[in-house]
Amino acid sequence: MIILANDGIAAGAKAELEALGFTVDTDKYEGEALEQRIREVECIIIRSATKIREALIDKAVGGKLKLMIRAGVGLDNIDVKYAEEKGFVVRNTPTASSAAVAELAIAHMFSLARHIYIANVTMRNGEWNKKAYKGIELGGKTLGLIGFGRISQEVAKRAIALGMDVIYTDILGASDLVPEAKFVEFDEVLANSDFISLHIPFIPSVGVVLGDAEFAKMKDGVYLVDTARGKVVSEDALLKALDSGKVAAAALDVFEEEPTPNEAIYTHPKISLTPHIGAATSEAQDRIGEVTVAICKEVLL
Numbered sequence: 001m002i003i004l005a006n007d008g009i010a011a012g013a014k015a016e017l018e019a020l021g022f023t024v025d026t027d028k029y030e031g032e033a034l035e036q037r038i039r040e041v042e043c044i045i046i047r048s049a050t051k052i053r054e055a056l057i058d059k060a061v062g063g064k065l066k067l068m069i070r071a072g073v074g075l076d077n078i079d080v081k082y083a084e085e086k087g088f089v090v091r092n093t094p095t096a097s098s099a100a101v102a103e104l105a106i107a108h109m110f111s112l113a114r115h116i117y118i119a120n121v122t123m124r125n126g127e128w129n130k131k132a133y134k135g136i137e138l139g140g141k142t143l144g145l146i147g148f149g150r151i152s153q154e155v156a157k158r159a160i161a162l163g164m165d166v167i168y169t170d171i172l173g174a175s176d177l178v179p180e181a182k183f184v185e186f187d188e189v190l191a192n193s194d195f196i197s198l199h200i201p202f203i204p205s206v207g208v209v210l211g212d213a214e215f216a217k218m219k220d221g222v223y224l225v226d227t228a229r230g231k232v233v234s235e236d237a238l239l240k241a242l243d244s245g246k247v248a249a250a251a252l253d254v255f256e257e258e259p260t261p262n263e264a265i266y267t268h269p270k271i272s273l274t275p276h277i278g279a280a281t282s283e284a285q286d287r288i289g290e291v292t293v294a295i296c297k298e299v300l301l
């Protein structure tokens with residue numbers, strides 16, 4: 001059986017799959033070449049780059065394909081319902097990268113609080129802006145979490161250990177999994193947080209979660225971190241809020257347009273940037289690999 005790892009796969013997982021007798025193809029196929037190749041393999045594994053939309057799923061019908069694995073959390077690059085209706089099994093690896101994304105969100109909070117992202121840029125230009133970089137401490141500040149699933153709970157535990165007060169909102173209501181964190185309504189997160197971090201999926205029917213109206217309800221000088229999905233925050237509204245001073249600074253790992261973000265975003269002096277690397281740690285990739293191997297065994301053997 002052939003497994004196509006179209007966006008790559010951890011070396012350990014590839015070796016394990018080969019030891020189980022699978023052939024693992026790590027070439028990258030796009031367009032018509034992918035439409036052809038997807039018919040010849042039993043499984044396709046993707047990260048965030050490859051999109052499996054209805055047209056590609058139609059091409060796969062009648063071929064050998066049984067299983068689609070999203071090696072990661074967000075399933076928004078696969079038309080899951082359509083694929084399942086056509087008889088394909090669709091799986092992801094929901095827990096494997098929670099710690100990695102949580103650490104990145106915390107890293108971005110430190111980066112914003114102490115101007116680390118911009119000091120790196122200006123020092124490389126020969127500037128010594130010591131006076132401009134008076135920062136703030138995270139300890140004693142209120143962190144508001146939007147969404148309180150797997151990643152958010154890991155952020156909450158780390159923030160509490162740093163001495164932050166943690167409030168959160170979630171459409172599922174209160175949870176007792178991190179007792180020191182307090183459930184509040186969405187508007188209370190907006191009104192009371194010094195830092196806001198998003199940990200929700202992008203749901204097209206829900207659309208933007210933070211737009212002009214929501215920024216208006218935030219504290220003046222709030223810091224925003226988005227490691228969830230670019231489209232949950234309106235980039236236009238964020239730019240306005242940064243320029244008015246409503247938002248002191250923002251950190252983005254995800255963008256409305258990837259991999260070519262808007263120039264106004266990536267050149268903005270108050271935005272700390274990373275190129276969608278939330279899950280990109282060795283440990284998370286190894287865990288994703290282990291879960292991927294387990295899914296292939298379960299579904300294909």
Ligand SMILES: NC(=O)c1ccc[n+]([C@@H]2O[C@H](COP(=O)([O-])OP(=O)(O)OC[C@H]3O[C@@H](n4cnc5c(N)ncnc54)[C@H](O)[C@@H]3O)[C@@H](O)[C@H]2O)c1
Pocket residue numbers: 072073074094097098101146147148149150151152169170171172199200201202206209227228229253254276277278279280
């Ligand atoms: N930057 C990265 O590389 C990276 C990596 C992994 C995941 N992610 C993103 O992080 C998101 C969260 O991941 P997770 O593993 O914590 O998911 P999860 O499913 O465990 O948690 C998501 C939570 O958000 C809640 N929610 C959904 N819509 C909401 C809304 N409008 N308002 C309030 N709560 C809402 C859900 O009820 C759920 O509890 C993923 O959907 C994905 O988009 C990004």
